[in-house]
Amino acid sequence: MVTGIPDDQAAAFALLRRPQVQGDTLPEDRWPAIEGGMIGRLGLNPALARRMRTEAGDVWVIPGNGFICHLDNNGLGCSLTEEAVAKGLVGWGSARPHDKTIVSGLVPDGVKEVTLSSKRGTIKVVPVQDNVYGVLLDGFLTSVRFTGPNGEVVLGPWS
Secondary structure, three states, rough: OOOOOOOOHHOOOOHHHHOOOOOOOOOHHHHOOOOOOHHHHHHHOOHEEEEEEOOOOEEEEEOHHHHHHHHEOOEEEEEEEEHHHHEEEEEEEEOOOOEEEEEEEEEEOOOOOOEEOOOOOOOOEOOOOOOOOEEEEEEEEEEEEEOOOOOOOOOEEOO
16 A cells, blocks of 8 residues: 555646645545455555545545546546556446436546537536546546647547
């Protein structure tokens, strides 16, 4: 388990450079989502998490040893740090009513907004705050686009 924010993660994600504030620490009732080997295998330290509130709910960013994860109401998504810096990290799941999708993600410094597309043809531009975004999207998520430090990034299409 990491004992501090790794330098490469702090360099890429401003959220991890700011001091923790009340409410950042991952609540104990959410710890089971990252236990079961994730703490040991990825070196995750939920005590170092940072929380962002989004339209789609709370999102926690959790540093690890060479990995970074984000946890939202849909579950846990993890990536190698270098991949998250290059491509970001996105998670999504169904919402009620079932024609909606809850989408949240983590992007590197400098990304001001992401563009989400749905199977219905909906295109939604979502602001990024402190490297995190979260929104309720009409229809099933098919792609995420943003301009990052290395140029345009397109995740998807998913069907």
